[in-house]
Amino acid sequence: MKARGSAPAWRLSLASVLGAAAICVVPSSAGAAERVNDGGFEASTCDASDCTDSAWESSATSAFANGTGPICRSGIGSGNTACNGQGSVPFGGSTWARLGAGFKATAMFDGGIISALEQTVSIPTAPASLSFRLRIIDAAVATGELTVTAGETTVFHAADTTPGFASYAPVTIDVSAMAGTSPLFRFEGFSSRLSVGPLDSFDIDDISLTTVDPSTAVGPQRKKCKKRKKHRSAESAKKKKCGKKKKR
Numbered sequence: 573m574k575a576r577g578s579a580p581a582w583r584l585s586l587a588s589v590l591g592a593a594a595i596c597v598v599p600s601s602a603g604a605a606e607r608v609n610d611g612g613f614e615a616s617t618c619d620a621s622d623c624t625d626s627a628w629e630s631s632a633t634s635a636f637a638n639g640t641g642p643i644c645r646s647g648i649g650s651g652n653t654a655c656n657g658q659g660s661v662p663f664g665g666s667t668w669a670r671l672g673a674g675f676k677a678t679a680m681f682d683g684g685i686i687s688a689l690e691q692t693v694s695i696p697t698a699p700a701s702l703s704f705r706l707r708i709i710d711a712a713v714a715t716g717e718l719t720v721t722a723g724e725t726t727v728f729h730a731a732d733t734t735p736g737f738a739s740y741a742p743v744t745i746d747v748s749a750m751a752g753t754s755p756l757f758r759f760e761g762f763s764s765r766l767s768v769g770p771l772d773s774f775d776i777d778d779i780s781l782t783t784v785d786p787s788t789a790v791g792p793q794r795k796k797c798k799k800r801k802k803h804r805s806a807e808s809a810k811k812k813k814c815g816k817k818k819k820r
Contacts, residue, residue, distance in 0.1 A: 605785035607693050608757075611704070612778050613667040618645045621653070623667065629690040634674060635683025635764075640773070641670035642687040642761075652676075658770055663705040663740045663777035671761025672716045673773035679715070684764025685771060691757055693781050698751035700783045702727065703744045708737040709773040716763030716772030722747060723755035732763070732772040740777070747781070757781075 609627040610616075616625040623643040624630070632639050644655035645667045652675035662668035669689055677685040706718070710732045720728035727745050730737065759779075763771035 603785050603788035604782040605788075607695065607700075607781040607783060608779050609691065611780050612665055613643050613669060614665045616643050616645065616667050618643075618648050618667075621649055623648060627691060630688070631690075632685070632687040634685045635678050635681065637677035637683075637685050637771075638675045639677075639685050639687060640673040640675075642673075642689055644668055644670045652770075658709045658711070658773055660707075660709060660773055660775055663707070663775075665777075668775055668777040669759065671718060671759060671774040671776065672763035672771060673709075673761070674763065674771045676768045677764045677771055679764040679766055684762055686760065686762050688758055688760040690759075692754055693757050694754045695747060695750050695781070695783060696752065697783045697786060698748035700747045700751055700781065701744060702747050702757070702779075702781045703742060704779040705740045705777045706730070706737050706743050707740045707775040708732060708734060709775065711763075711765075711770045711772050713767055713769060714763055714765040714771045716761065716774070718774040719758075719760050719762075720745075721756075721758045721760070722750060723753070725750075725755075730774070740775070751783070 610625060613623075613625055613628070615627065616623040623641075623645050625643055628643070630642050632642060638652045640649060640653050640655060640657065644660070646656055646661065648655045649657075655670065657673075660670055660673070671687050671689070672685055673687070674685040677683060702722075708718075708730065714732065716732040718728075718730045719726060727747065728743060759776060761772075761774040763773070765771060
C-alpha cells in the first residue's frame with residue numbers, strides 16, 4: 573500500500589531531474605546590420621537652392637520644367653522649386669527625397685521630369701530586407717510613377733494613384749534572394765503634364781537595408797540551471813511522522 577501523501581511515480585522522477593544539476597542550452601542569436609549609408613539624407617550639404625549627399629548619386633532631367641530636389645531640406649528653394657511646396661515634409665529629421673516633383677513638365681516628346689537617387693549596397697547574407705517610408709502627393713491632371721530597382725530587377729513600383737500613401741506609409745521588401753551580391757539600388761520618380769501646374773511628388777525617407785551581422789552571432793551556450801529547492805511544510809512533516817508505525 574502506498575504511504576499517504578506519496579507522489580505519483582512521474583512526479584517523483586521529474587522532481588529528481590529538477591533537483592539535480594542540469595545543463596541549459598541558450599539558442600544562438602545575431603544582431604542586424606544596416607547596409608545603406610545615410611538612408612535619412614541627414615548628412616546632406618545644402619545651400620539656398622540645392623542639396624547634395626556624398627552617399628547618394630543624384631540625377632534629374634526635365635523638359636520645359638522647374639524641378640525640385642531630388643534631395644530636399646525644409647526651407648530650401650523658393651517659388652515653384654520650394655522643397656516644402658505642396659505641403660511636402662520629411663517623415664523624420666529635416667531632410668528627405670522628392671522624386672518626380674516640380675512644376676509644368678510637358679509630356680510632349682516623352683518629356684516630363686525624371687529624377688533619381690542611386691546607391692550601391694552590399695548584401696552579404698540572408699535574410700535581407702529593404703524598407704523605406706513613402707508618401708505620394710497626387711497633383712491634379714499630372715501623371716507619375718515611382719520605380720525602385722536593384723540591379724536589373726524591379727523590386728517596387730507605384731503610380732501616383734496607388735492607394736495607401738496619402739501620408740507616409742512603410743514599404744518593406746524581401747531582398748534575401750540577392751544575398752552575396754552588391755546591386756545598385758535606384759529610386760526613380762517620373763511626372764509630367766501638358767498644362768501649367770504642379771507635378772506629382774514621390775516623397776521618400778528612412779531608406780534602410782538590413783541583414784544579419786555574422787560578427788555579432790552568438791552560438792548555443794551551455795550553463796547550469798538553478799536547482800529547485802525542495803520545501804516541506806511543518807504540517808506535511810508531522811503527517812509523515814504520524815503515519816509511521818512503531819515496531820514492537
